[in-house]
Amino acid sequence: IHHIVQNGGLYKKPFNEAFEETPMLVAVLTYVGYGVLTLFGYLRDFLRQWKIEKCQNATEREEQKDFVPLYQDFENFYNRNLYMRIRDSWNRPICSVPGAKVDMMERVSHDYNWTFTYTGRVIKDVINMGSYNYLGFAQNSGACQEAAAEVLSRYGAGVCSTRQEMGNLDKHEELEKLVARFLGVESAMAYGMGFATNSMNIPALVNKGCLILSDELNHASLVLGARLSGATIRVFKHNNMQSLEKLLRDAIVHGQPRTRRPWKKILILVEGIYSMEGSIVRLPEVIALKKKYKSYLYLDEAHSIGALGPSGRGVVEYFGLNPEDVDVMMGTFTKSFGAAGGYIGGKKELIDYLRIHSHSAVYATSLSPPVVQQIITSMKCIMGEDGSSIGKTCVQQLAENTRYFRRRLKEMGFIIYGNEDSPVVPLMLYMPAKIGAFGREMLKRNIGVVVVGFPATPIIESRARFCLSAAHTKEILDTALKEISEVGDLLQVKYSRHRLVPLLDRPFDETTYEETED
Amino acid sequence: MDIKRVKDYFYWLYFQYLLITCSYVLEPWEQSMFHTITVTVLAMVLYTAYVFIPIHVRLAFEFFSQMFGGQSESTV
Numbered sequence: 001i002h003h004i005v006q007n008g009g010l011y012k013k014p015f016n017e018a019f020e021e022t023p024m025l026v027a028v029l030t031y032v033g034y035g036v037l038t039l040f041g042y043l044r045d046f047l048r049q050w051k052i053e054k055c056q057n058a059t060e061r062e063e064q065k066d067f068v069p070l071y072q073d074f075e076n077f078y079n080r081n082l083y084m085r086i087r088d089s090w091n092r093p094i095c096s097v098p099g100a101k102v103d104m105m106e107r108v109s110h111d112y113n114w115t116f117t118y119t120g121r122v123i124k125d126v127i128n129m130g131s132y133n134y135l136g137f138a139q140n141s142g143a144c145q146e147a148a149a150e151v152l153s154r155y156g157a158g159v160c161s162t163r164q165e166m167g168n169l170d171k172h173e174e175l176e177k178l179v180a181r182f183l184g185v186e187s188a189m190a191y192g193m194g195f196a197t198n199s200m201n202i203p204a205l206v207n208k209g210c211l212i213l214s215d216e217l218n219h220a221s222l223v224l225g226a227r228l229s230g231a232t233i234r235v236f237k238h239n240n241m242q243s244l245e246k247l248l249r250d251a252i253v254h255g256q257p258r259t260r261r262p263w264k265k266i267l268i269l270v271e272g273i274y275s276m277e278g279s280i281v282r283l284p285e286v287i288a289l290k291k292k293y294k295s296y297l298y299l300d301e302a303h304s305i306g307a308l309g310p311s312g313r314g315v316v317e318y319f320g321l322n323p324e325d326v327d328v329m330m331g332t333f334t335k336s337f338g339a340a341g342g343y344i345g346g347k348k349e350l351i352d353y354l355r356i357h358s359h360s361a362v363y364a365t366s367l368s369p370p371v372v373q374q375i376i377t378s379m380k381c382i383m384g385e386d387g388s389s390i391g392k393t394c395v396q397q398l399a400e401n402t403r404y405f406r407r408r409l410k411e412m413g414f415i416i417y418g419n420e421d422s423p424v425v426p427l428m429l430y431m432p433a434k435i436g437a438f439g440r441e442m443l444k445r446n447i448g449v450v451v452v453g454f455p456a457t458p459i460i461e462s463r464a465r466f467c468l469s470a471a472h473t474k475e476i477l478d479t480a481l482k483e484i485s486e487v488g489d490l491l492q493v494k495y496s497r498h499r500l501v502p503l504l505d506r507p508f509d510e511t512t513y514e515e516t517e518d
Numbered sequence: 519m520d521i522k523r524v525k526d527y528f529y530w531l532y533f534q535y536l537l538i539t540c541s542y543v544l545e546p547w548e549q550s551m552f553h554t555i556t557v558t559v560l561a562m563v564l565y566t567a568y569v570f571i572p573i574h575v576r577l578a579f580e581f582f583s584q585m586f587g588g589q590s591e592s593t594v
Contacts, residue, residue: 033540040548085543112545433542492534 010284012320016420017239017279022430022460023495030430030460037432041081056114057084078454082432087113089439089451095122097140098131100471104448123446127480129466130450134307134423135394136471137338137378143386144338144377148370155369163355167366175372179343182379183313184323187352188345190375191360192367194302194332195221197342200360202298203229204353205328206267211251213244213295214269217277222269222300231267232257238277241285244268248293266295272304272315272331276457276465278418278426280304283315287325298328306336307423312382312395318421336382339374341367394470398423401468401477408481413494417463425466426452427484427493434491435462441490445483 047053057080060070070076088109096103104123107116131138139145151171161167172190179188191197202225206212210231214222216238226233234251236243248266255262268290270281283299290297301314309317314331316323323329329345344354355361382391402423409416415428429435432453439451453462472480488494536542541552 029538033538036552037540037543040544040552043548082543431537431540433537433540436543437537490530490533491537 010288015280015282017418019277019279019417020415020496022428023497026430026495027460030432033431033433034459037082041077044081045077056111075455083453084113086432086436086439088116089436092443092448098128098133098138099136100128100133100469100473100476101125102128102131102448104443123443125446126443127447127476128469129480130448131469132303132335132467133338133469133471134303134336134398134467135312135338135378135382135391136469137336137374137381138471139338143381144374147377148373151373152370157368157370159366159368161365162363163361163366169366169369169372171369171372171376172366175367175376176343178376178379180345182383183329183345184316185329185345185347187348187350188343189351189354189358189361190333190341190343190367190372191358192341192364193360194334194340194342196360196364197330197332197344198222198300199225199228200364201330201344201354201358202226202267202269204357204359205229205298206231206265209256209263210265210267211263212267212269213247213251215239215271215274215281217274218269218271219275219300219302222271226269238274239279239282241282241289244286245289248289248295252293266293267298268295269298270300272299272301272308273419273422273424275303275424276426276452276463278416278422278424280308280315280318280419280422283319283321287321291325296327297325298330299326301329301331302342303335303424305331306382306395307398308421310395312336312391333371333375337375337378339371339378341371341375398468398470401470401472401474404474405466405468405477405481409484410496412481412485412488413496413498414484414488415496423468425468426463427466428461428463428495429493430460430462430495432462434493435464437491438464438487438493441487442483445487447480447483 044053048055058071060067071080088107093105093107094102095105102125104126106119106121106123108119109116137144155169155171159167159169163172175190176188179190180186191200198219198221202212202222206229208230210229212226212229212231212233213236214226214233216235234247236247251263251266254260268286270283270286273280281299286297289295299315304318305314306312308315311317314329316326316329323345327346328350330342331345332342333339334341344351377386380386381388382395384391399421402421402425406416406420406425409425409427417426417428418424429438429451435451435453439449442449449464449466451462451464457463533542539552539556541549544552
């Protein structure tokens with residue numbers, strides 16, 4: 001059953017998002033598993049402290065034993081007792097371009113993941129379901145690579161300066177004009193690192209006396225930027241428009257906490273696609289709220305640019321909205337364009353202000369020229385300006401792959417979170433032993449997946465996250481689906497009982513101010 | 519062939535037990551310790567059930583039948 005949300009004409013097509021509830025037995029067993037691991041963790045800590053066992057993790061030195069303890073909190077306990085035991089599923093070194101298939105270096109551990117040694121063997125052609133390669137531009141041959149190689153031989157690899165000093169190349173100007181044209185905004189600015197774009201530009205836009213309303217599940221870069229700015233931060237429930245509206249009304253009615261003065265600015269921070277849930281923001285409703293209460297919107301399209309929309313222009317095009325309604329459009333070049341860096345787009349006055357006041361423009365090195373050329377070539381390819389239809393085919397292939405993959409996984413009986421159209425597919429595993437087992441079993445069958453546990457997700461909701469790509473052909477997807485089904489039967493992770501929690505969709509009225517539950 | 523399938527099935531059940539109780543990620547000596555404790559506790563539970571449950575069931579049956587049996591006798 002798909003709950004179709006049609007909110008008085010704001011949505012032009014059905015918005016299918018579902019988060020199936022955790023089965024009770026699975027939740028209880030997950031807690032049992034964590035309980036066993038915690039008990040054994042205490043036992044090992046006891047042995048390590050009384051020197052019965054060799055201590056291989058970081059501890060304080062002898063002289064510092066009387067100081068404030070550094071490693072006693074839960075994070076460090078989790079790290080040395082739970083994360084270390086399954087750590088071979090992460091930080092796996094790859095030694096080829098991360099396209100649809102990738103080569104991985106094999107490594108073994110003889111002391112239970114405390115140290116790794118390389119056997120020297122390379123596992124070839126592992127199907128890559130973990131790279132953010134949505135449109136397949138991570139290639140080492142083709143038009144992008146040739147253009148980047150030519151620019152590399154002309155400009156070199158290093159820029160050796162910041163944007164404001166001597167690091168402003170003509171390539172950067174060309175890139176920014178192109179990005180502004182791609183997004184449909186007046187002007188844009190590009191930075192060297194996507195994380196730094198968020199964390200260094202939000203402090204330039206807001207400061208003390210402003211209010212930030214940020215989604216529960218925002219990325220660490222947005223949270224860091226918000227905290228660095230010094231503004232007051234209030235958090236609304238994930239993708240919940242009633243919660244956001246309640247916060248907006250309270251903010252405008254009550255003003256700043258002590259002085260009751262009106263807020264200088266209210267900034268709403270949302271993301272296009274949330275990478276851990278696979279959900280898409282309810283952008284038409286957010287824009288309606290923003291206009292009603294006269295606040296500003298900062299949209300982080302890190303995962304959705306290039307991946308959503310009929311011509312890959314992101315979540316604004318996906319919903320058929322006007323890009324001028326979003327005040328600050330931010331995105332990264334890492335995911336769909338196969339390069340590195342981030343951008344911010346918006347009105348000309350805003351971008352001119354950021355050119356002067358952004359920390360990243362003043363202190364951080366600008367983008368490297370071959371990377372800029374890769375972005376330029378891939379963006380022109382997506383827009384269709386290089387004369388071929390490769391871009392359009394890629395965008396359509398990604399949409400088809402997404403729908404097919406999600407449909408097949410749901411039919412098999414896995415619990416899949418998120419929106420039907422998002423290329424990020426989280427598959428719920430829940431139990432801690434299954435995290436390690438899933439990663440290892442999939443690698444044995446030559447498929448590389450990313451498994452995620454605490455602290456990136458809530459402690460019982462650990463998952464395996466698949467990132468689809470336009471480079472995946474149907475045969476690759478079929479092979480992967482067959483292996484996923486096999487491993488799912490082996491590990492018994494097909495938990496779905498096909499009972500979807502209906503999304504809360506009450507029409508807004510004056511009386512829904514109490515805590516809403518989903 | 520059938521014996522192999524039965525053995526595979528029992529190995530799969532053992533694997534599920536390892537996954538659910540998270541002893542799959544423990545080191546071998548920790549696993550032995552955990553299995554010993556689990557088997558001991560399970561054995562004690564089963565023994566207690568064997569010793570006490572039949573006697574309790576019989577006593578409960580007698581108590582209830584005496585109550586209802588006494589009633590029907592008095593009406594006759």
